[in-house]
Amino acid sequence: MTGDETTEETAKRVNLPLFYASSFQTIWTSNDLSLMFNANNAVMLPDGGLAAAPSPVALLSMSPQSAKDLLIVLRDGIEAYEKMYGEINTDFVTRRAAQSSGPENDTGE
Structure with a gap:
C-alpha cells in the first residue's frame, strides 16, 4: 500500500x-x-x-477576502455540478434572471 x-x-x-x-x-x-x-x-x-x-x-x-475566495470555489463547483447533472434552477435564480432582463435593462437594440 x-x-x-x-x-x-x-x-x-x-x-x-x-x-x-x-x-x-x-x-x-x-x-x-x-x-x-x-x-x-x-x-x-x-x-x-x-x-x-x-x-x-x-x-x-x-473577511471579504475569504468570502471572495469562497465565491470562486463555489462558482467552480456549481459549474462542474451543472455540467454533470444539468442546470440548477431555484426561485431566486428565476427572479434574478427576470430582473436582469427587465425593461430597465433593455438597450433598445
Missing part, C-alpha cells in the same frame, strides 16, 4: 458538527461577511395548524 491509499482501517472520521440549511441570510460590514444559515422547523399555530418557521442553525463569519 502506498501513502496515498486510504482504507477503512487507516481513515479517521472527521468529528465536526453537521448542519443542514434550507436558507441563509447575509450580513455585511466593512470588515466582515456573516452568513446565518437557517433550517425550517415545524411550529404549532394557535389554531392547531402547522407552519414552517426558519430557525438559525449556524453562523459563519469571514
Whole structure:
C-alpha cells in the first residue's frame, strides 16, 4: 500500500458538527461577511395548524477576502455540478434572471 491509499482501517472520521440549511441570510460590514444559515422547523399555530418557521442553525463569519475566495470555489463547483447533472434552477435564480432582463435593462437594440 502506498501513502496515498486510504482504507477503512487507516481513515479517521472527521468529528465536526453537521448542519443542514434550507436558507441563509447575509450580513455585511466593512470588515466582515456573516452568513446565518437557517433550517425550517415545524411550529404549532394557535389554531392547531402547522407552519414552517426558519430557525438559525449556524453562523459563519469571514473577511471579504475569504468570502471572495469562497465565491470562486463555489462558482467552480456549481459549474462542474451543472455540467454533470444539468442546470440548477431555484426561485431566486428565476427572479434574478427576470430582473436582469427587465425593461430597465433593455438597450433598445
